[in-house]
Amino acid sequence: MTAQVPSPASDPAAPLRDLLVARIRENGPIPFAEYMRECLYHPEHGYYSRESAGRFGDYYTSVDVHPIFGRLLARQLAEMWEVLGSPLPFAVVEAGAGIGRLAAHILDFSARELPAFYAALEYVAVERSAARRAQHAERLAVHAAAGKFSNAAEIPLAIPVGCIFSNELLDALPTHRVVIENGKLREIYVGIEVEQLVEILHEPSTAKLDEYFREQGITLQDGWQAEACLEACQWIENAGRALRRGFVMSIDYGHEAGALYNERHNRGTLLAYRDHVVSENLLEAPGAQDLTSHVNFTAVDVWGRRAGLMRTGLVTQSQFLVALGRANEFADLYEPGQMEVEKLRARLLLKNLIHPEGLGEKFQVLIQRKGIEEPRLTGSSGY
Ligand SMILES: C[S@@+](CC[C@H](N)C(=O)[O-])C[C@H]1O[C@@H](n2cnc3c(N)ncnc32)[C@H](O)[C@@H]1O
Known part of the structure; x- marks a missing residue:
């Protein structure tokens, strides 16, 4: 080249x-x-x-497909909060938050549908790019005014209890x-x-x-x-050290080492x-x-252990979203008063998120935990 x-x-x-x-x-x-x-x-x-x-112009992520992605993530985050004993406050730290679109989906939905969780929530959107951070203010003004949202260039040094999560961060590290x-x-x-x-x-x-x-x-x-x-190894180690109790959830395309370092990817x-x-x-x-580049989830697991993070589960995005959505038959897809034709469109967009040919099987969700016994989390339960 x-x-x-x-x-x-x-x-x-x-x-x-x-x-x-x-x-x-x-x-x-x-x-x-x-x-x-x-x-x-x-x-x-x-x-x-x-x-x-x-x-x-160049790419799109699950976040851009439909707000259902953020809404189901909100349900998983709320369940993590409950599993940890409904602490107040509960930090949700989104790493590589981009322009804040996913944060808006999660916070809007939580405010509307999960009020007890929203009341406990302290959401920090961590984004290295100043140009992208600058776009948070308008999109998240309501939540910032309510004291629920802030942003930062780096992960807070100490997170007493919460969840650090990312969507397509690790694949973008040098x-x-x-x-x-x-x-x-x-x-x-x-x-x-x-x-x-x-x-x-x-x-x-x-x-x-x-x-x-x-x-x-x-x-x-x-x-x-x-x-x-090596930067992903350093990142997960730092995240693990910052977190005292809670979860790290990494959503990305990639494989375990055995499936990544082989003839197919030579x-x-x-x-x-x-x-x-x-x-x-x-x-x-x-x-x-x-x-x-594709994420090596084995490395994220191995280097996470150095900071006390234990693996809870690795499932496909499809398994993760279906497990979370099936409880109410994906009712979170729809807006109040929506026409049938719009509902149909929403269902088609959901397919893109969960279908093997779309993003569903390419993407994986790795959940790691710290300071808590093996919990049962809906998203990583498989189905
Ligand atoms: C591929 S984009 C994904 C954006 C968003 N999460 C989404 O799903 O649409 C990766 C983002 O991570 C940010 N980023 C990269 N390294 C970072 C780091 N160490 N800390 C915080 N943000 C970082 C980049 O600036 C970029 O906005």
């Missing part, structure tokens, strides 16, 4: 590409994880930092990439050759890469490429998204395209 330098002025990727090229010329090649961090989170030119970050060459672990760096950004193999930039695979008992074959998202899973076109041109448009 290569990308032309220098860049034409009209190219939205030009400013970041020029910065990266200058930096690599001065200091040498950078690990791919470093490149990905700049592409997504450079304060000015990163994909998620720009005002125009192409929501809907990841290292490795290749096995003659039986040895090598890392993919981004360098420059003949005026182009190119991938270069070097010695691993950190001993943590070797530890990552060893700790999970993963053996990669010669020639295989793979990701090792080129890795990193992809670029731009205008709903998926490609492997990872170096093509720094800062102007989304980059994302």
Whole structure:
């Protein structure tokens, strides 16, 4: 994979590409994880930092399909609150909250349908991008005024009791990439050759890469490429340390290690998204395209344990939503006084969330707990 330098002025990727090229010329090649961090989170030119970050233009998430996703999540969060003894206050910390759309769905529904839970709720939307945080104020004004909503750039350092959850956060964290060459672990760096950004193999930039695979008992074959998202390990460890009692719930696409590091994924899973076109041109448009990789749920489990998080369950999004929705036959899909044709449309949108061909089987929900005996939670009960 290569990308032309220098860049034409009209190219939205030009400013970041020029910065990266200058930096690599001065200091040498950078690990791919470093490149990905700049592409997504450079304060000015990163994909998620720009005002125009192409929501809907490049990709959509479950949140965008229908508010039922947030409503059923609210039901799961309310049940977690009850299982923990209905504490007051109860922190719900949404990590990677984006523009606050999911927060609005959860809070609007809780205020209307789950008043006791809403009364206990302290919702914190954690979002690294200032441009995205700025969009929370209007959407969540009612809940902020009621003292139920606030936002932050990072997870609070101490959460006495609550649930930290995320939807499509972990897949958006910068990841290292490795290749096995003659039986040895090598890392993919981004360098420059003949005026182009190119991938270069070097010695691993950190001993943590070797530890990552060893700790999970993963053996990669010669020639295989793979990701090792050390930032996800760090993130779950930090989340576990911040939480004294409660749950961490991670919703994302991905697999357990055994299903991720195999022949099927032997080129890795990193992809670029731009205008709903998926490609492997990872170096093509720094800062102007989304980059994302499949989550390794085994690593999230293993590194979570270091901070006292125990696995409660890993189920598909389909199992999770159906288990939560079936109790009232998905009545939460509808608005009061809705016409039959609108109800039908809502049912079709629900299908997209739970159907194997849609998001239902691609996405998984991992629930971890801390400071509480194995509970029975509807969402992770299977059906
Ligand atoms: C793929 S988007 C998902 C947004 C939203 N959760 C949704 O489902 O629509 C990932 C979001 O996580 C944010 N993010 C990435 N790393 C973060 C971190 N360490 N802390 C907080 N937010 C982060 C990004 O800025 C981006 O808004």
